[in-house]
Each structure stands twice: as C-alpha cells, then as structure tokens.
Amino acid sequence: MTNQIEKSNMKLNYIYKSIVVVFLSIAFVACEEEFFPAPPKAKSAKETTTLEATFVVTPPITLSDVYWKTADYLKVPVIDLNKNLLYPNGYLNMTGTYNGLTSFNAGANPNVIMKAAYDNAKMYLYVEWTDNDLSPASFASILNGPVDPLKSDTAGGWTTQENSDKFSIAFDINNATSSAGAFSNVGCAASCHSNSMQTLSGSVDLWNWDLATSEALGYAHDWSVNSATGIQNDAGNIMAILNKSTSDARTAPIYEWNGVEQIITRPDGKSTTLDPGYYLYNKTAFIGDIVEGKTIYHNAVYGCNHCHGDFGEGNGPFGDGTAFASVGFASKYSRAAIKSFSSSELHTGKPYWSQVPVNKQDDLIAFIKGMGSLPGFTLTAPDGSAADVWSVSNVTRSRLNTIAPHTQYKVILVRNLVTSNADDAQFNVATSKTYPFGIALMDADSKNHIGSLKQILTFK
Ligand code: HEC
CATH class of the missing domain: 1.10.760 (Cytochrome Bc1 Complex; Chain D, domain 2)
Incomplete structure (x- = not known):
C-alpha cells in the first residue's frame, strides 16, 4: 500500500516537475526574447569585392587562428603579367611560369584567396593559392646538370639552375607612375616599365615572399621600386646573398654547409631547423x-x-x-x-x-x-627596414620533401601599419581607409609571373 502511494506520489512529483520545467523554459524563452539581445550568430566567411581588414584584438599570427576560419575573403582573379622571358646564358630551368597561366600550376587555376586583419600596431595579410609542386631550390649551382628544354645553352660545367615559388604584393609609396598610368588607377602596372620593374616617377613598396630566400628566415623581402634604379632592397642587412663570386651563372659556388644544424628563431618567436639541401645558413668555404x-x-x-x-x-x-x-x-x-x-x-x-x-x-x-647542387644563396637575418615584413607559412623547412604531394601554400604577412622608413608604404588608417595593391605569383620562376594588377585593401 505504502508502496502504491509512494509510486503515485513519485509520478505526481514527476509530472509536476515536468510542468514546472516546461513552464520555466517558456518563461525563459519569452524573457530572452523580450529582455536580452539575440545571441550573436556564428560568423560565417563571405566573399567580398575588396580585401577587407577587420580590426582584431588578438593578433592572428598563426594559420590555425580562429580569425582566419571565419574572416571574409577576396577571391583574386589572376591574369598573365609577364611571360616568355628567359634568363641569360648559363641560367637553366628557372622559368617554370614561362607560358604564364598555362604553365603556372600546370595550367590549373591557382584559386588565389586573400584575407586581412589589423590591430592598433600591425596589419596581417593572409594569402592562399594552389601550386601542386614545391620548388624550394633557387639559383642552385650544379655541375653538368640537366639542359633546359627552352634554351640552347650547354649545361656542361657549372650552371645556375632551378627557381623557387614566390608571392609578391605591391603598394604605392608616393604616387608612383609609369607610362601605363598612376598606381591609384593601374596598380602594379605603375611599377612596370618595358618588361622590367621600374617606375617613371614615385616609388612602389614591394614585398616578396620567396620560399628559398625569405620564408626560411620568417620574412618576405622588403623592396621598393623607383625610377632611378628599379628594384632596390630596403635599408638594412640583406637576407639572401648569391652564393657565387660573380653574377656569371657559370662560376663555382663559394660556400657549402658546415654540418652544424641550422636552427634559427623566426620573428614570431618560433624556431625552425633549415634543410641544408636547400638552405645555406651555417656555412664554410666550398x-x-x-x-x-x-x-x-x-x-x-x-x-x-x-x-x-x-x-x-x-x-x-x-x-x-x-x-x-x-x-x-x-x-x-x-x-x-x-x-x-x-x-x-x-x-x-x-x-x-x-x-x-x-x-x-x-x-x-x-x-x-x-x-x-649547392644552394644558390647564403641566408642571414635581415635588420632595419629590410626586416619589416614577417611571414608565417604552412611549409615545413627541416627536411623538404619535393616528391610528396604538395597542394596549397598558406602564408600570412605581418607588418607595422606605420614604419619610420621612407622606403615603405604607410597605412595611416585614421587618414585613409583604402589602399590599392597588386599581386604576383611565380611558380619556380622570377621573371615570368601571373597575378592581378589592381585590387583594393579596405580597413574596416
Ligand atoms: C661497390 C659499389 C659502390 C661503390 C664503388 C661506391 N659506393 Fe657509395 N654507396 C653504395 C651503396 C649500395 C650505397 C647505399 C648504402 C649502402 O647500402 O651501402 C652507397 C651510398 C653512398 C653514400 C650515401 C648516400 C646516401 O644517399 O645516403 C655516399 C656518400 C657514398 N656512397 C659515397 C661513395 C664514394 C665517395 C664512392 C667512391 C669512392 C663510393 N660511394 C663508391 C655502393 C658503392
């Protein structure tokens, strides 16, 4: 009997509790709608027409940073910028983008995507593109190496061979122009003058991420293009120096690896060991x-x-x-x-x-x-204005494997919005929110490239 009563009490108790729960939930939902703002919807990435930099509190300096997962993105359509150019005598197999779009990534669309962010001090540019083979060697010295199917030069003795993958981005420094027009109208074309990088007036800031010569150390090259000398290194220690005594492609290399592990600290504080097959940092005379x-x-x-x-x-x-x-x-x-x-x-x-x-x-x-082959450049940490642009990428540098499949490059470039250097573009976001820029991509090349002459970076 007691049992019966207890059971029905329990039942009642249960029903009562359920009613209370249902009632409370209704009340809460009602409350929520009336008194609380709707919870923020999870942000989803959307395509934009300019490269939009959003203000961030935490610097997104890792590729896995949650910011990049939901950041809006710009799809950058690419066209042929320069093609059918070859190097002088003795430089072989260095033009992997010879036919432009049909050579780059074996003719498959590289699907270039960019994202951006900024905080009070720095800007963060993210870029990804598809390039199905990794080309880490650049200007390597090879003895009796392969011939170049595009050239008739003999490959006997020392030649300079191979070229690395690169991404470049250009900004206007001070109203650069070329015969094509002003940077503000024609973008990158303002830094190009009869097939070489040179302006007619003013100068252009050029950041060049190079798998062989800058990425290893955690930077992009910081160059400027002017009317007098064309491309010029920004002031400071240059990070990559040709591993030869002359620019003659047929001279012997000067240095080889000395056997000491090449452990370096990158500007983001992370350390990397560099593959001596491709990168020469700890060196001794060859x-x-x-x-x-x-x-x-x-x-x-x-x-x-x-x-x-x-x-x-x-x-x-x-x-x-x-x-x-x-x-x-x-x-x-x-x-x-x-x-x-x-x-x-x-x-x-x-x-x-x-x-x-x-x-x-x-x-x-x-x-x-x-x-x-011996690596084509010796690397040393840059300083001064040459060290302004940092890079973070998805390439592992300790034992580069050029045979295993590689698909996409993912790179973040980081720079102070404002520097005190005359050879840099300045991003005074309080004064101006929009900045034209152009990009170029090279697949195992540095003469021929594909890219986009003019896009806009907008600080939101
Ligand atoms: C009788 C055959 C033979 C001769 C001759 C020979 N090697 Fe080797 N070598 C090999 C084999 C096989 C290997 C792979 C490792 C092993 O099983 O010995 C090798 C591997 C090497 C390696 C390591 C390469 C790597 O990728 O790990 C070096 C260095 C090397 N040999 C140097 C020399 C030099 C220098 C000479 C000439 C004086 C020479 N070898 C002559 C058979 C030979």
Whole structure:
C-alpha cells in the first residue's frame, strides 16, 4: 500500500516537475526574447569585392587562428603579367611560369584567396593559392646538370639552375607612375616599365615572399621600386646573398654547409631547423678541385662511378649506389659526414673509398656535391627596414620533401601599419581607409609571373 502511494506520489512529483520545467523554459524563452539581445550568430566567411581588414584584438599570427576560419575573403582573379622571358646564358630551368597561366600550376587555376586583419600596431595579410609542386631550390649551382628544354645553352660545367615559388604584393609609396598610368588607377602596372620593374616617377613598396630566400628566415623581402634604379632592397642587412663570386651563372659556388644544424628563431618567436639541401645558413668555404675530383670519381680501379653511375645517376654496373645527381642531395650531407659514411662498414663501397688518396678526398667530394647542387644563396637575418615584413607559412623547412604531394601554400604577412622608413608604404588608417595593391605569383620562376594588377585593401 505504502508502496502504491509512494509510486503515485513519485509520478505526481514527476509530472509536476515536468510542468514546472516546461513552464520555466517558456518563461525563459519569452524573457530572452523580450529582455536580452539575440545571441550573436556564428560568423560565417563571405566573399567580398575588396580585401577587407577587420580590426582584431588578438593578433592572428598563426594559420590555425580562429580569425582566419571565419574572416571574409577576396577571391583574386589572376591574369598573365609577364611571360616568355628567359634568363641569360648559363641560367637553366628557372622559368617554370614561362607560358604564364598555362604553365603556372600546370595550367590549373591557382584559386588565389586573400584575407586581412589589423590591430592598433600591425596589419596581417593572409594569402592562399594552389601550386601542386614545391620548388624550394633557387639559383642552385650544379655541375653538368640537366639542359633546359627552352634554351640552347650547354649545361656542361657549372650552371645556375632551378627557381623557387614566390608571392609578391605591391603598394604605392608616393604616387608612383609609369607610362601605363598612376598606381591609384593601374596598380602594379605603375611599377612596370618595358618588361622590367621600374617606375617613371614615385616609388612602389614591394614585398616578396620567396620560399628559398625569405620564408626560411620568417620574412618576405622588403623592396621598393623607383625610377632611378628599379628594384632596390630596403635599408638594412640583406637576407639572401648569391652564393657565387660573380653574377656569371657559370662560376663555382663559394660556400657549402658546415654540418652544424641550422636552427634559427623566426620573428614570431618560433624556431625552425633549415634543410641544408636547400638552405645555406651555417656555412664554410666550398673547397676542392672539381676537375681533379672528376678524374678520381671515374678512376678505373676505385672510382665511385662503378656503383653510383658515370653521371651520378646511381645504379652503376657494380652495384646500386644511390644517385648523387639529384637537387638537394649532396648538400644534405656535410663534407665530414660524406667522409665518415663512405669509410664506414655501412657503405658497400667502403673498399673503393679506402683507396682514394687522402689528399684527393676533398676534390672528389667537391665533384660529388657539384653533381647534387649547392644552394644558390647564403641566408642571414635581415635588420632595419629590410626586416619589416614577417611571414608565417604552412611549409615545413627541416627536411623538404619535393616528391610528396604538395597542394596549397598558406602564408600570412605581418607588418607595422606605420614604419619610420621612407622606403615603405604607410597605412595611416585614421587618414585613409583604402589602399590599392597588386599581386604576383611565380611558380619556380622570377621573371615570368601571373597575378592581378589592381585590387583594393579596405580597413574596416
Ligand atoms: C661497390 C659499389 C659502390 C661503390 C664503388 C661506391 N659506393 Fe657509395 N654507396 C653504395 C651503396 C649500395 C650505397 C647505399 C648504402 C649502402 O647500402 O651501402 C652507397 C651510398 C653512398 C653514400 C650515401 C648516400 C646516401 O644517399 O645516403 C655516399 C656518400 C657514398 N656512397 C659515397 C661513395 C664514394 C665517395 C664512392 C667512391 C669512392 C663510393 N660511394 C663508391 C655502393 C658503392
């Protein structure tokens, strides 16, 4: 009996509670509608007609920052800007964008998207585009490298080969003009003068994100284009210097990797280890006589060609040695590492190496490194006005893999809105909200590019 009553009480209790809950919910919904503002709808990204920079409180300096997920975006349509240009004698396989749009990303639309933000001090420009192969080598020195199908130059001896992927953005500094018109009307075309970068009057600020020469250190190059000298580095320490004694493409490289891990701290405070196959930061003199080295390499008794191939292509008649003649290969190993591996028990060719006269080892290694390529630039941290534009990207730099599929580049460029440098564009958002700009993209090239001459950046 008690049980029965308890049960029905419980039931009643339950019904009563449910009614109260329902009532309260109705009351709350009513209250909410009457007294509270509607909760903010989750923002969704929408396409805009100009590049809109929204004011942010927290700097969005990582690619995973939630801001970029919902930020409005500008789709940038791209056209041919420069095409069918080649480099002088001895510069080979450096024009991956030779036919413009039909060469870039093998002719598939790169789908360029930009987003932007700013705070009281800095602006943040996000850009993504599709480029299905990673081209990290730039102006590499190669000995007896591949010929260039677009050129008739001989590839014998030292040549300068390969070119990196790049993104450039240009802003007006002081009413730049060219024969095409003013920057405010024609954008980037105001910095172009008979196929070279030069203005007729005024100057243009040019930020150049380069996978080989600036991204590794966490920057974009900060250049300006003027009427007197064309492209010029902003004041300060230049971050990439050609690894040759002259600009003649057929001269030998000066430096090689010294074997010390290349750990650097980027301006955003993160540290990176740079792949010595492509980036030269910790360096030592490139030594050895390549002519002598070539003779040793082909020695009838102890030559490495028996297994590593006459041209370093690998798989010689006496055994399947690794290929030396692949870009990035021999620079991954320091000279000391090549010596210690060659003479180790792990090396099938140890009996051959042990017959190489000790005073010829460096000549032989010079020849082997040459077949594999030496990086085209030595890198050093920039400073002054040359260090104004930081970069953050989705590229891993410690062991670059150019064979694994790569699809999209994602890059954030960061700069102070206002700098104290005459060679920079200034973004005084209190005075002006809109700034024309142009962009250029290069796929393994730096002469030919696709892009968009004029877009507008709007500070909201
Ligand atoms: C009898 C065949 C043979 C000869 C001759 C030979 N090697 Fe090798 N080498 C190999 C093989 C096979 C490998 C791959 C590792 C292994 O199994 O030994 C290799 C790997 C190497 C590597 C490491 C490459 C990498 O990608 O890790 C170096 C460096 C090297 N050899 C240097 C030399 C030099 C210098 C000579 C000439 C003095 C030479 N080898 C002659 C068979 C040979």
